[in-house]
Ligand SMILES: Nc1ncnc2c1ncn2[C@@H]1O[C@H](COP(=O)(O)OP(=O)(O)OP(=O)(O)O)[C@@H](O)[C@H]1O
Ligand SMILES: Nc1ncnc2c1ncn2[C@@H]1O[C@H](COP(=O)(O)OP(=O)(O)OP(=O)(O)O)[C@@H](O)[C@H]1O
């Protein structure tokens with residue numbers, strides 16, 4: 001079931017790092033991906049700002065979520081490529097999660113499994 | 118743990134196929150779904166375009182992501198319904214991934230497991 | 235593999251309950267989350283409306299998706315916190331799904347596993 005060897009790598013990164021991550025993924029042989037605009041917060045406390053003299057709290061930051069499903073490339077290599085593209089060293093660089101995938105299908109061809117990814 | 122029998126089917130499809138996929142899912146007995154606007158790329162190379170005389174590269178295409186959690190219906194039937202609704206035969210038709218789900222809760226009733234899906 | 239003990243809790247809730255859910259998650263010790271604007275339908279039939287004298291069918295409702303990855307807190311506690319924040323008792327309150335996560339990485343520090351969540 002979960003032994004298909006197919007993985008979904010989910011990464012939440014800074015929006016301005018999307019270009020670098022797309023390039024590092026392509027170089028790692030994993031060019032296919034799905035991108036979603038999201039917002040979120042990590043473990044840092046909410047940031048206070050000022051707008052027209054009013055104080056407000058920024059508690060959700062704009063981020064980009066990348067989903068990348070791979071079969072023939074180790075998920076560790078994909079994680080490494082994303083880290084390389086997304087790293088600045090400042091708080092808020094993001095997270096990478098690896099989830100098991102039981103099956104994959106390419107809609108055009110009907111191919112299943114590793115071939116479909 | 119992963120033996121709940123509950124699955125999340127994640128499909129990335131053409132936006133103009135959403136109506137057909139909603140209908141084929143309802144006919145398959147799986148009407149419930151969550152829809153997200155996404156962009157992405159598969160294995161095809163970036164497409165070149167022209168805008169006001171400038172060449173540019175379209176490397177992310179607008180797509181729609183569907184998430185559909187099922188318990189009593191085999192995930193294969195859901196995959197089949199999505200393929201049926203989303204297929205055109207042209208490159209870019211999309212992908213379907215099946216992920217294991219450990220538990221499900223319906224917030225209104227507090228029901229858990231297959232009943233909650 | 236799936237025995238990392240790390241879980242992704244995915245919840246689809248009413249948009250106007252996001253504030254309450256963020257607060258109940260923070261109180262449960264799980265402040266980190268990713269938020270996506272989505273639309274969807276559950277098991278209820280499509281709702282009919284009127285617009286400029288024309289009848290139309292609302293079949294997708296605006297919702298908010300929350301993704302919350304935890305390692306040191308039981309996923310049951312996170313589910314409980316989301317239920318508490320999101321519950322109104324009316325149809326459409328939403329669903330909560332728990333998915334297994336095989337690994338987690340914090341991009342800034344390179345930390346892996348429970349420490350990275
Ligand atoms: N545990 C988590 N569950 C879900 N999403 C998360 C989690 N942790 C982080 N995220 C997402 O990643 C984004 C960036 O997180 P961030 O890099 O600030 O994490 P952090 O743990 O606070 O690390 P840092 O100390 O480097 O800031 C968040 O805005 C959120 O969207
Ligand atoms: N491996 C993958 N991981 C994540 N998302 C993917 C993956 N493959 C495809 N997608 C998503 O599906 C969308 C459509 O992919 P597409 O149908 O072009 O795949 P393909 O493998 O190139 O097949 P085709 O040759 O039929 O075009 C992409 O824009 C992307 O959002």
Ligand SMILES: Nc1ncnc2c1ncn2[C@@H]1O[C@H](COP(=O)(O)OP(=O)(O)OP(=O)(O)O)[C@@H](O)[C@H]1O
Nearest residue numbers: 149150151186225246274275276277325326327328
């Ligand atoms: N099985 C499912 N798969 C994917 N998304 C779902 C599923 N069920 C519900 N959702 C998402 O949750 C949202 C809210 O669902 P909803 O609360 O209406 O579920 P329901 O089963 O109809 O319960 P209720 O009877 O309380 O309305 C939907 O709009 C959809 O985005």
Ligand SMILES: [Mg+2]
Nearest residue numbers: 042043044092
């Ligand atoms: Mg942070």
Ligand SMILES: [Mg+2]
Nearest residue numbers: 159160161209
């Ligand atoms: Mg393609």
Ligand SMILES: [Mg+2]
Nearest residue numbers: 276277278326
């Ligand atoms: Mg409903």
